[in-house]
Amino acid sequence: xxxxxxxxxxxxxxxxxxxxxxxxxxxxxxxxxxxxxxxxxxxxxxxxxxxxxxxxxxxxxxxxxxxxxxxxxxxxxxxxxxxxxxxxxxxxxxxxxxxxxxxxxxxxxxxxxxxxxxxxxxxxxxxxxxxxxxxxxxxxxxxxxxxxxxxxxxxxxxxxxxxxxxxxxxxxxxxxxxxxxxxxxxxxxxxxxxxxxxxxxxxxxxxxxxxxxxxxxxxxxxxxxxxxxxxxxxxxxxxxxxxxxxxxxxxxxxxxxx
Numbered sequence: 726x727x728x729x730x731x732x733x734x735x736x737x738x739x740x741x742x743x744x745x746x747x748x749x750x751x752x753x754x755x756x757x758x759x760x761x762x763x764x765x766x767x768x769x770x771x772x773x774x775x776x777x778x779x780x781x782x783x784x785x786x787x788x789x790x791x792x793x794x795x796x797x798x799x800x801x802x803x804x805x806x807x808x809x810x811x812x813x814x815x816x817x818x819x820x821x822x823x824x825x826x827x828x829x830x831x832x833x834x835x836x837x838x839x840x841x842x843x844x845x846x847x848x849x850x851x852x853x854x855x856x857x858x859x860x861x862x863x864x865x866x867x868x869x870x871x872x873x874x875x876x877x878x879x880x881x882x883x884x885x886x887x888x889x890x891x892x893x894x895x896x897x898x899x900x901x902x903x904x905x906x907x908x909x910x911x912x913x914x915x916x917x918x919x920x921x922x923x924x925x926x927x928x929x930x931x932x933x934x935x936x937x938x939x940x941x942x943x944x945x946x947x948x949x950x951x952x953x954x955x956x957x958x959x960x961x962x963x964x965x966x967x968x969x970x971x972x973x974x975x976x977x978x979x980x981x982x983x
Contacts, residue, residue: 728767730936738762742941746784746948749890754844754968756781756887757837759941761975768934770830771821775927778818778886779938782920784945785913802868806911809872810879810918817883818923822930834979840888841972847891871896875915882919890916 728734741762745755756777763773821829874896882889893912927933 734766735940737766738937738941739944742780742944743948746945747952748964748968749949753890754972757968757972757975760887763937768937769826770833771826772932772934774821774885775932776934776938778920779924779933780941780945782917782924783942784949785917806875806915807918809875810915811922813876813879814883814919814922815926817880818926821884822926831983834976834983836885837887837976837979841976843888843891844972845969847895879919883923
């Protein structure tokens with residue numbers, strides 16, 4: 726059973742979700758703040774992951790709607806990737822539910838380290854993949870390889886999820902997409918599929934801390950909405966540096982305390 730919400734815990738969760746919503750809209754990496762915040766307020770690790778996933782999904786729905794006009798590739802490819810994302814998200818979330826709390830607690834530092842490294846080097850990976858994609862047409866890319874990569878990412882997203890968006894941006898480079906707006910649109914839609922389908926097994930298992938999830942969904946949505954108006958005034962690289970400091974700090978903390 727998740728702990729009851731105190732005023733201090735409510736303020737902490739709402740504030741961190743608000744900040745994370747803004748971070749996700751500008752540079753990504755919001756889960757590095759929200760997931761540890763749930764742990765610090767006494768939510769068990771698996772429930773914290775499921776709750777964080779639910780809050781992120783609700784907050785991302787508005788972004789998905791805003792990006793719908795930027796989808797600019799074949800409908801068949803889009804539907805295929807959506808289907809693969811739903812399958813992978815289901816597999817990942819069910820795998821999480823069959824993982825014991827002790828094992829998952831021990832995995833947390835390594836999962837955070839993986840997500841931190843992905844966040845740190847994600848731009849370099851994406852730029853390299855885009856460079857490779859310029860040497861070939863989208864038609865020459867083996868569809869099986871693309872599907873396999875998205876399936877692996879979706880399974881990871883259903884199981885944990887931090888760094889998911891950056892991994893998808895790297896994978897989408899294989900499509901030969903040049904527009905960052907189109908890539909962000911795909912990332913948002915596919916991420917919504919993964920996080921959304923993962924909620925269903927979590928609901929049946931009863932592991933979502935609903936009061937915390939709703940509070941964080943409101944905070945994250947508000948933070949994301951307001952950041953849309955001020956994002957142009959913020960320096961993305963400065964925000965990324967802040968996220969990296971938080972990410973490495975949280976990773977080290979969980980390694981020390983695990």
